[in-house]
Amino acid sequence: MTESQTRLRADARRNRDRIIAAAGEAFSDQGPDVPMEEIARRAEVGVGTLYRRFPDREALIRAVAQENFRRVLDDARAAAAEEPTAWDALVRVVDRSHRLRVTVQLALVSDRARQILSEDPRTGGIRSELMDELTRIVESAQAEGAMRPDVGAGDVAILFSLVLRQPPVARESAARVFDRARAIMLDGLRAGAAGVLPGDPIRTGELPLR
Amino acid sequence: MTESQTRLRADARRNRDRIIAAAGEAFSDQGPDVPMEEIARRAEVGVGTLYRRFPDREALIRAVAQENFRRVLDDARAAAAEEPTAWDALVRVVDRSHRLRVTVQLALVSDRARQILSEDPRTGGIRSELMDELTRIVESAQAEGAMRPDVGAGDVAILFSLVLRQPPVARESAARVFDRARAIMLDGLRAGAAGVLPGDPIRTGELPLR
DNA sequence: GATATTCGGAAGAATCTCTTCCGCTTATGC
DNA sequence: GCATAAGCGGAAGAGATTCTTCCGAATATC
Numbered sequence: 001m002t003e004s005q006t007r008l009r010a011d012a013r014r015n016r017d018r019i020i021a022a023a024g025e026a027f028s029d030q031g032p033d034v035p036m037e038e039i040a041r042r043a044e045v046g047v048g049t050l051y052r053r054f055p056d057r058e059a060l061i062r063a064v065a066q067e068n069f070r071r072v073l074d075d076a077r078a079a080a081a082e083e084p085t086a087w088d089a090l091v092r093v094v095d096r097s098h099r100l101r102v103t104v105q106l107a108l109v110s111d112r113a114r115q116i117l118s119e120d121p122r123t124g125g126i127r128s129e130l131m132d133e134l135t136r137i138v139e140s141a142q143a144e145g146a147m148r149p150d151v152g153a154g155d156v157a158i159l160f161s162l163v164l165r166q167p168p169v170a171r172e173s174a175a176r177v178f179d180r181a182r183a184i185m186l187d188g189l190r191a192g193a194a195g196v197l198p199g200d201p202i203r204t205g206e207l208p209l210r
Numbered sequence: 211m212t213e214s215q216t217r218l219r220a221d222a223r224r225n226r227d228r229i230i231a232a233a234g235e236a237f238s239d240q241g242p243d244v245p246m247e248e249i250a251r252r253a254e255v256g257v258g259t260l261y262r263r264f265p266d267r268e269a270l271i272r273a274v275a276q277e278n279f280r281r282v283l284d285d286a287r288a289a290a291a292e293e294p295t296a297w298d299a300l301v302r303v304v305d306r307s308h309r310l311r312v313t314v315q316l317a318l319v320s321d322r323a324r325q326i327l328s329e330d331p332r333t334g335g336i337r338s339e340l341m342d343e344l345t346r347i348v349e350s351a352q353a354e355g356a357m358r359p360d361v362g363a364g365d366v367a368i369l370f371s372l373v374l375r376q377p378p379v380a381r382e383s384a385a386r387v388f389d390r391a392r393a394i395m396l397d398g399l400r401a402g403a404a405g406v407l408p409g410d411p412i413r414t415g416e417l418p419l420r
Numbered sequence: 421g422a423t424a425t426t427c428g429g430a431a432g433a434a435t436c437t438c439t440t441c442c443g444c445t446t447a448t449g450c
Numbered sequence: 451g452c453a454t455a456a457g458c459g460g461a462a463g464a465g466a467t468t469c470t471t472c473c474g475a476a477t478a479t480c
Contacts, residue, residue: 009447009455012457035436045458046460048442151394158377158379168417180408181368184403185394187403193394193398195397199389221425258473259427
């Protein structure tokens, strides 16, 4: 696939990128079963163009996941390297909400996408790296004393996946609602929280798509 | 509708109840667009029976919502009356997760269900009472000093709706995951939380289906 | 035991989505 | 500029899914 991209005509290349971007949005808004025609519409492209580039939905899901996981991983690594504390890095990661929403949808929420991606070694590798990075950040934040010690990276991933879902409000207040829910969740993750959590911490290995 | 129920034959009455229960489960698992046949299957009833009792999907959604909202309202009032503090009442309400999940799905999450219910005055009345009860509990908990003062009942409802969604894990660990997420969310709502929330509290009037 | 009511599920109708195909358009290299 | 290979759009047929009706068999009720 990589080799053929260089031979793509400029307009084709442009359309390919538009399709991947539009598919990501459509997947995170409506799930990965969104009609192909809706994706084409969002990309301002004909369905024919979509099918020429991606022979079927699975290929498209794989391409979107690969691109998106990669970017989120890069974001997370940059955050870990540049922010003064691991807690700040975590906050920054979950603030990149648009990209992360696609990741969460494909890697955690949708059964179908998980099924497809579990058979794609390339995506699996990036996903593992991403989980490792998250684990590192969580453990550092706990070592700093900023995060409560009784949660695992799996707990954090699940909370992200919950908070990042489309909230049940009008579009214009979605941003405010998200910001508030995110802040409340982060406060719940802080050290010094009142309660003790039931059960053992959830590790990343317990998440689906291992 | 109420009058005809008394004239229903015993087996018909039984099936009607099974259908409502099964539809609630199906709606909260798969959303309100779940195939009618799937609902019939869960109720162990033929599709014919389903259509005889509920002429179309909308009638079924209305019936499920009415029954479910009513029960949740009763639960909430009982909790407010019986628990020693408003905070305890809130914890108890969100612990009745199975029922509440249906409520949240129909009243907040699903566009289609909201649309249908917004045209049904009977359901709307129960919903308003439910929101009033939630507002009372939240304000009491804040007066007690147990809950942070910078959240509104709308924030709480939205957080419930997020936590109550199907978490992305295998069925057997879903209960543990839910319990932990719920506890973390509640800790984020406690008084003395570290951060100050951005924006104004979200009131129930800002939720959809006003 | 008679009978009015209800049940179950097969099957035709209706709808939605996928996918292909081809005449037209556009980028590229000379 | 121009030739040409590559790409484009979207109509339309195929296929799948879901809805809804209908009627012979089963069952509650009197």
